[in-house]
Amino acid sequence: MTTAPETSKAVSNWLIVVAIMVIAMILVGGATRLTDSGLSITEWRPVTGVVPPLTHEGWLDEFEKYRSSPEYQLQNAGMTLGEFEFIYWWEWGHRFLGRMIGLVFALPLFVFWVRGMIPAGMKPKLLGLLALGGLQGFVGWWMVASGLVDRVDVSQYRLAAHLSLAFVILGVTLWLALSARFGTAPGKTGRLTPLALAFWAAVMVQIALGAFVAGLDAGRIYTTWPGMEGRIIPDGYLAGLPWYQAIFESHAAVQMHHRWMGYLVGLFAFVVAFAFWRSSDRTLKGLSHAIAAMVVIQIALGIVTLVHAAPLSLSLIHQLGAVVLFLLAGSAAWRARRAA
Template identity: 60%
Template sequence: MSYRSTSSQAVSNWLFIVALMVCGMILVGGATRLTDSGLSITEWKPLSGAIPPLTAADWEASFRLYQQTTEFQEQNSTMTLVDYETIFWWEWAHRQLGRMIGLVYGLPLLVFWLRGSISGHLKPRLLALLGLGALQGGIGWWMVASGLVDRLDVSQYRLAVHLGMAFLILGACVWFGLTARTGPPPVRQGRLVGAAAALLVLVFLQIMLGAFVAGLDAGRIYNTWPLMNGQLVPEDYLAGLPFLQAIFESHAAVQMNHRWTGYLVALAVLGFAVAIWREPRVALKPFMVILPALVIAQIGLGIAALLAVVPLGLSLAHQGGAILLFIATLIATWTARRAM
């Protein structure tokens, strides 16, 4: 094996490790949201914030800052310092994992760059990905800041931007990891290439709709299936809002849209699987089974989480299912572009 092929494999492995860490980051972020921990740290300290409170006085000072938030004053006014420590650690872990990802991405990038291990095709893309990672940290604080005053939670719009950026970074890590290992895929036209790309966009859209469900706690209402409290379309779908506003701010609308887009994803996956079955390209055949299996499991987890009123374990499993479905669809898109 040549040095170039060995170094390319090392770059690929590094990007896949970063992708795995981003998956963990998304799950910890989900747990932070589900446990209402996201507003527990009210200051943005990218470097010094890596050190948590170490003394009783430090903990008291941090708790006093949280007590100034609307969330504490209107929702958690009976919270003790011990209770606060629990939610603090979730948010701290989420931020700390972000710092670790920055190091695990940035330092090897510098080493690989100086060694000449990164192809010219990937260099500008990996630099852009570094910039996206830095931007994501700023977006995270922008999101948290939206919930510190006059709100009990962060803005669902900013939450969706934050989650969307996380999935874009995840997708880039996987795509560039494949590129480093095998070279960039050719720009190949074809029915399956377009179908795979469209399915990937649809899966991403469904994930964004899920972000609005999480941001509004919309999974805590209409905990019935297949109907929504006996109705196909809930009577408060618009909630007295204009349509374009309702689809992002009405709890009923947000949940219904997420439900029905999930069914649409399932139909699209089924159609894609049939298209693969009719194709002679062997490389795509595994996705004929993988994608339907993942989407069935994901719908099952979503229904179970809804009926159980979004417990932490089931909700995180549902989020994990979204990650797996997104990655599998992205790899299917990659494979469709390369397969002869």
């Protein structure tokens, strides 16, 4: 019986490719949401849906299906076929990329498994990651389905769940890629691990709050900084809703929470960076500078995006900044787990 290796550069490189594809998926998904393209395909066909319309009649058929949706009837009535094709291609590209990630993950996994190249103890983790990818497909359709009946946008709750799961998949992929390259952690946990994990979780919460902002188009209602039209707590914070509902459904509240959580994550980042800088671990010292710099850049990007009323280009750059900060936080957590 072949003994499983402790590390595998090939497996690590494969997982890095998967992670890059997941990042692309997150950005394409952001563009799909910001261009209001996500509801252009009204059916979920995991296999046959890979083929887009190939004839004029096929396009007319897809357009007719879209015309029966609330989004078309209440928001896009009178849209031309050319305009429909534009939003269709964004959603089709998003789904196609998801299918490609599945293939790029599953086929090499089978090859590495058969050839005995997967590092010891990693097989169940990789199977779990594969299951998360499959779950993401279901969550994506569950999200889209919420916008096909009685509303013109998807549910912000389901959007936040979909985006959060994408980042969970990215985080697990990153962790396994590092473990495959450098080996699993020793039994003893480094003293900075709880702090690093808490920071990673805080970044994740801020990303989820950003999903609520995107889901409600709340980034365009208050475009002044530092105040929200001169106020710390904006008018209409509760929007006539109970406080526990307003947290997730009031446009003003959702934007305010995302702003203030960003400031808190920024302060937390400097606490974490200082702790890492004082560490004897060279990698953590390097990551301390990267985290401090990136959180400043990300806050600045958020402010610029806000005051320009969240155009597509700035919004995607801001989302990419969130990805970079998330990866830095995850890398720091992985390293802290191993640092003395």
